[in-house]
Amino acid sequence: MNTSIPLAASDAAATSPTTLIYWFRNDLRLDDNPGLLKACQKANNLLLVYCHDVAAWQMTRWEVPRTSRHRQQFLASTLADLAMQLKSHDSRLLEVEGPPAELLPALARAIGATTIYCEEIAAPEEQEEVAALRAAGLTVETVWQSSLLDPTDLPFALDDLPDVFTSFRTTVERHHVLPPPPLARPQKIPALPPAYAALVEKWGATKGAISSGFADAEPIEHQASNSVTYRTGGRSSFPYFLPLFSGGASAASEHLHQYFDRKLAHTYKLTRNGITGVDYSTKFSPWLASGAMSARQSYAVLKEFEAAHGANDSTYWIWFELLWRDYFRLLHLKYGPQLYRAQGLTSLPQPSHDARAFDAWCQARTGESFVDAGMAELSITGYVSNRLRQVVASYLIHDMGCDWRAGAAWFEAQLIDYDVYSNQGNWLYIAGRGTDPRNGRRFNIQKQAHDYDPDGAYRRLWSAQ
The missing domain is CATH 1.25.40.80 (Serine Threonine Protein Phosphatase 5, Tetratricopeptide repeat)
Known part of the structure; x- marks a missing residue:
């Protein structure tokens, strides 16, 4: 005779082990990571994954790479630091190489997981990745966590977001909307799935395999920190090859x-x-x-x-x-x-494009010395000032007659601080196809050079590269 008392459904769920995946995207930290915190609270076993998508190694329609060695190396040091911090919490980071839509379902099947937690990213390609995972039968819990303010705290619905930044800012300040305090890191990270070692052996990406996928699109070798220092001559405004800027x-x-x-x-x-x-x-x-x-x-x-x-x-x-x-x-x-259409948020016609002019701009060979200096710095270091970003973007669009989307693609490839939201927003702004009330920003290049490089020191610093 069976005298055991059946568990209620909720009790059964509470006692059955829960294996989850946390997929790191653009949230490579432990502190103030709400999505990771939620996954840790829900899981008994937690697999922490970063996907090196091979699509990032391919050429775009503008014949430029999706990423560069600058971004690759800054990402590598970021992931190494994250892995070190996870190791101090008795956990590990599994780096895999391939499309998330293929790898994450396979990993989930291997460990018996049906749910993935990750950061919500409101850009088309990133949204498509999540949609593909859901189409594969996985539950994907996305968490919005990259903004300063919580969208639910705003004094208006998102559909009513002002289309002029100043109106947005003054409304936020008038209603005293402030950000929540940052969250502490998880006190404990759940144990790795028992099959973790087998996953590493089967899917774990090697550093060499990852590195070999990237086109060497810059006129600089990044084989060692001393070679980078030599070629930049200490000129970089963000020397990511030094420990303090890694x-x-x-x-x-x-x-x-x-x-x-x-x-x-x-x-x-x-x-x-x-x-x-x-x-x-x-x-x-x-x-x-x-x-x-x-x-x-x-x-x-x-x-x-x-x-x-x-x-x-x-x-x-x-x-x-x-x-x-x-x-x-x-x-x-x-x-x-809509932010990714040729016309952006406007009804303007298709932008013109000159492939030769665009190539000259990318290679810092426009003949406009202030622009070429900025483009040389970007190519050599993966960084350039905000002032020069506006100058070179304006020149490409308004002086060279090129498609703003091509410029956005080049910035995506080169900038170590590439951010999909800010990159798209700023290029639309300069092109007059976003929310700029002035309908675009055309800079007088000679005036910009006179105001910000009056003695030509910056142009000399980056000339004859």
């Missing part, structure tokens, strides 16, 4: 705190339009783009600084720039794929 949450945290410890925030508005050097801007963007630092972490340290040393126009401007970053994200939530 990828990952460890370097991000150190940089964040040293920036405020040196009180550079009090002069940010005065220096932010600089074009060379490591201190003219916050330089948070590469770590924000990879998710090694969250916007809420940077804001929290900003507020601590203001409480201790006082607020001024410059510290306000850091908040202002973080709001701009949020605005481009919210535009994606409102408009989605």
Whole structure:
């Protein structure tokens, strides 16, 4: 006679082991990672995965690579730091090579998982990846976590997001909308699935295999830090080949705190339009783009600084720039794929394009010295100032008659701080196909050179590459 008492359905679920996958995307950190925290709370066994998608190694329709060695190496150091932090929590990061839509269902079957947690990214290709996983029968729990402000705290529905940034900013400030504090990292990361070793043997990506997929699109070898230092001559405004500027949450945290410890925030508005050097801007963007630092972490340290040393126009401007970053994200939530059309949010005709002119722009051979200097810096270092980004983008669109989408693709390939939201938003803005109330920004290149490089020092620094 069976005298055991049947478990209620909820009790049975509570006692059965839950195996989940957490898929890292652009959130390569443990602290202030709501999606990871939720996965840790739900799982008994948790597989932590990063996918190196081979699509990133292919050429675009504009005949430029999707990524470069600059981005590859910054990502590699970011993942190495994440792996180190996970190891300190008795866990591991599984790096796999291939399309997430193929690899993640296979991994799920191998460990008996049916649910994946990941960051929500409101861009078309990233949305398609999630849709493909769901079509494969997986439950995908996405968590919106890359913005400073929580969209649910805004004083308007996303459909009513103002189409002018100033209106958005003033509304947010008038209603005193503030970001939530950053979350602590998980106290404990669930154990790896028992089959983890077999997964590594079958699917684990090797560093050599990953590296071999990338086209060497820059006039610089990145085989060793000393060779990079030699070729850049110490000129880089973001020397990611040095430990203090390497990828990952460890370097991000150190940089964040040293920036405020040196009180550079009090002069940010005065220096932010600089074009060379490591201190003219916050330089948070590469770590924000990879998710090694969250916007809420940077804001929290900003507020601590203001409480201790006082607020001024410059510290306000850091908040202002973080709001701009949020605005481009919210535009994606409102408009989605419309931001990727040739006409953008307008009814303008198809943009013209000159393939030869575009190639000259990419290769820093336009004949316009200020533009060529900026393009040389970008190609050689993977970074260029915000001021020069606007200048070279305006020149490509308005002076060379090229398609803004080609320029966006080149920035995607080259910039170590490439961020899908800000990249798309800024190129649309310059092209007059986004939400700019002035219908585009055409810069007078000679005036820009006179204002920001009056003695020609920047042009000499990057000439004859």
